[in-house]
Amino acid sequence: MKKHNFSAGPSILPQEVFEKSAQAILDFNGSGLSILEISHRSKDFVAVMEDARALVLELMGLTGKGYQALFLSGGASLEFIRVPYNLLTEGGKAAYLDTGTWASAAIKEAKKFGSTEVVASSKDQNYNYIPKGYTIPADADYFHCTSNNTIFGTQMNEFPETDVPLVCDMSSDIFSREIDFSKFGIIYAGAQKNMGPAGTALIVIKEELLGKTGRSIPSLLDYKQHIDKESMYNTPAVFPVYASYLTLKWLKEQGGVTAIEAKNNAKAALLYGEIDRNPLFKGTAQTEDRSKMNVCFLLENEAHTEQFDKLWKAAGISGLAGHRSVGGYRASIYNAMPIESVQVLVDVMKELERTVAP
């Protein structure tokens, strides 16, 4: 039976990425060698890395605008540390927006490096909205926000206008919608949601921001050293980078970010439409801040849990359980999720309505 994978991450990728990457494990580019055993300095893999880095800038409209794209290991959580190391001056101040678990984790790490001001937080309502109307201190070295909150199903629709460098963790909605990426100083994202398998993170950096903190930065945490070594300061995660490259190529073939955004809008409209229409369900996030990537919802009546769970599992749906911080259900509908799978979920919700009707 076909599976419909609504997992929050690692998560669904295009079927052709699975097929091509499995083939590359058996024989990479007709070399007679597996992609798992080739040198990262081999001509063919250097080309993959260079093409992937260029493709990132192209898809973001940042080519020739002073940005560098890196594929580094360690996960987006390592960027929680690299960002203050590279941007927070000794005695300086960082500003953060607290919109959920991962934003809080980033704040916790920044505090180990210096003064950290949380300009606003939605913790008071279990992060079910995005704070607005906050002020970013003009003397902050940077402002950090999280564009999409995987756990709480909220997403920033607008980014602040400010002269302070914008740093954004886009782990769970990167490449899902048109944004003016040139507004940002640093964008980073773990690959394992919209971009590839777990094991690599993408970092896009406006190069002119670097080298100003006066800190002694450990080499592997220094963005400048990674830029100088063209994202090969140390051995990159060859296979995760390759699978991410295949995913980026797929995205370009789909028509890029503009085209995928239209599809993502249609999927989100279909699912939120059903949540709002069906009397058995309710969404958890405030309507204007709803995420188009992670759709969190609850049963109005928990007595229907067993029956609903039985229905969606029987339909081949997996990964629908909500995060423990919110409960209920979370349907992650990333770029690679076809609208047909969203329709299967909507049909199951309708079926539940029919079977429990009085």
Place this chain on the structure above:
Amino acid sequence: MKKHNFSAGPSILPQEVFEKSAQAILDFNGSGLSILEISHRSKDFVAVMEDARALVLELMGLTGKGYQALFLSGGASLEFIRVPYNLLTEGGKAAYLDTGTWASAAIKEAKKFGSTEVVASSKDQNYNYIPKGYTIPADADYFHCTSNNTIFGTQMNEFPETDVPLVCDMSSDIFSREIDFSKFGIIYAGAQKNMGPAGTALIVIKEELLGKTGRSIPSLLDYKQHIDKESMYNTPAVFPVYASYLTLKWLKEQGGVTAIEAKNNAKAALLYGEIDRNPLFKGTAQTEDRSKMNVCFLLENEAHTEQFDKLWKAAGISGLAGHRSVGGYRASIYNAMPIESVQVLVDVMKELERTVAP
């Protein structure tokens, strides 16, 4: 034509690891999902991580001896930073042995954290030997060494007797030979030589050593936090960990470290035997410190380069070029390399001798 992959890393892995991991990308454990799209918290992957961690301790004879095994992202180079963060006290001192490029890189990072004493170095002879007879200061927080030097083809046959905690970078010879692993406080290794594909690193830690520096450690750099979260503090590199797990299982099926050491000894004896016998070649490392993983050698007469290169390429050999620091040739003969492939290289060396004979 069959390829014989002598690459220094990423490098050859067992053929069954390629086949099983390609299959898992198409369908993991009969789940109908790819291993690239499953949650790292899924039951099946948690089992992989737990089994892999247990298998590491079993293969090292460390089960029940107060050690923890972790599979972390970032590469062995990140351990150059994690080690001083976790073991070097404020105002304390670290001791390092300088045996090559990677040892030097580790020293460079440690110096950013505090006093670092290099107890001995073989830089004076382009790292072609392992220093001996050095003294480790009794007041050092730890002593760091590199068991095998991939670039220079040298290997430590003995480790010092000392009360100072021993930290060892075993990236390029881990699981290749019997060692009393319980002598070490921390052992670490990038996966991409003897253990798996690039993208994860193994860290084995004697737990009682942690928590003593008084430093404020960023979470992702704190071994204790990774131990508390059972190597899932953040999303692990799912696929690289899985492929490493398959490689460790293969090693156990081969008879474990004892059995593979016998095979490695036979391969090294075959190749060094030919280097010493064949008048056209000479080894670069001092005989008593020769590596059984990376065999570095030169042509006595560079005029034979073109002919030799033509011969080994025609025989299906790849990855034989030496590192620029040494020149010549480097045959990396890791665990997964069959002796038949080493014989192919030896036959080519003999063929060169026949063709250039007067």
